[in-house]
Amino acid sequence: xxxxxxxxxxxxxxxxxxxxxxxxxxxxxxxxxxxxxxxxxxxxxxxxxxxxxxxxxxxxxxxxxxxxxxxxxxxxxxxxxxxxxxxxxxxxxxxxxxxxxxxxxxxxxxxxxxxxxxxxxxxxxxxxxxxxxxxxxxxxxxxxxxxxxxxxxxxxxxxxxxxxxxxxxxxxxxxxxxxxxxxxxxxxxxxxxxxxx
Numbered sequence: 676x677x678x679x680x681x682x683x684x685x686x687x688x689x690x691x692x693x694x695x696x697x698x699x700x701x702x703x704x705x706x707x708x709x710x711x712x713x714x715x716x717x718x719x720x721x722x723x724x725x726x727x728x729x730x731x732x733x734x735x736x737x738x739x740x741x742x743x744x745x746x747x748x749x750x751x752x753x754x755x756x757x758x759x760x761x762x763x764x765x766x767x768x769x770x771x772x773x774x775x776x777x778x779x780x781x782x783x784x785x786x787x788x789x790x791x792x793x794x795x796x797x798x799x800x801x802x803x804x805x806x807x808x809x810x811x812x813x814x815x816x817x818x819x820x821x822x823x824x825x826x827x828x829x830x831x832x833x834x835x836x837x838x839x840x841x842x843x844x845x846x847x848x849x850x851x852x853x854x855x856x857x858x859x860x861x862x863x864x865x866x867x868x869x870x871x872x
Contacts, residue, residue, distance in 0.1 A: 684748040688755055695759035698726060699766070716774045723770055724796075724843075727763035728836050728854055730756055735833060735861040754810055757829070761807040768800055792842030799835035802828045827872045830865055833858045 702719070705711060711718040734756035741749050776782050786793055806826055809815065815822050837858050841851040862869065 681748040684751055687749070687752060691752055691755045691759065695730060695755075695763070699763075716770070720767060720770045720775060723763055723767035724840070727760050727767055728840060730760035730763060731829070731833055731836060732854070732857055732861065734760060735829070735858075739861070739864070758807060758810065761803045764800055764803055768796070792839050795835050795842065796839035799832045799839060802832050802835075806832075824872065827865075827868050830862055830869045831872065833862060 702722075706715065706719065709715070711722070734753050737749055737753045737756070740746055772778055772783055776786065787797060788794075806829060809818060809822060809825060818825070837851065837855040840854060841848065844851055
């Protein structure tokens with residue numbers, strides 16, 4: 676089984692790239708066609724944020740699968756999933772700044788100070804930025820054990836992302852609650868590592 680998964684690993688990595696990229700490419704068709712409804716900017720921001728959260732949860736799912744079913748080669752999927760998560764969340768952040776607030780820096784600063792859910796989302800993005808930068812192999816080697824400790828920050832990103840989602844939704848709590856429940860299931864076995872971060 677291990678050898679079979681090892682042979683499939685490059686194809687699985689290619690699938691991660693394809694399935695993370697295709698929904699972004701679809702935007703070039705969907706946005707001009709008006710498929711995002713009456714408030715396309717809001718819907719686009721939500722679409723990008725939700726995509727980032729899904730990729731984050733998928734990346735957290737890899738380790739339990741590896742441990743439960745002894746599928747060691749699958750661990751190589753964590754890095755591309757994490758980097759695509761960062762890409763989607765960065766686009767989410769950029770769409771909010773560029774499309775919703777038209778890069779009006781004074782207004783952006785006011786929103787960051789005034790709205791707690793934006794501050795929470797921004798902190799999550801900063802942690803993801805640190806994780807993305809330090810995922811470069813040469814930095815991984817130089818950091819040694821500190822790299823592993825830093826990358827445990829992804830657990831807190833999941834918590835912050837779920838809080839950001841819940842607080843940002845003005846009506847309806849079911850969808851954020853579903854994602855929070857999934858995050859809780861994935862994070863509960865890692866609670867000791869979260870405390871030690």
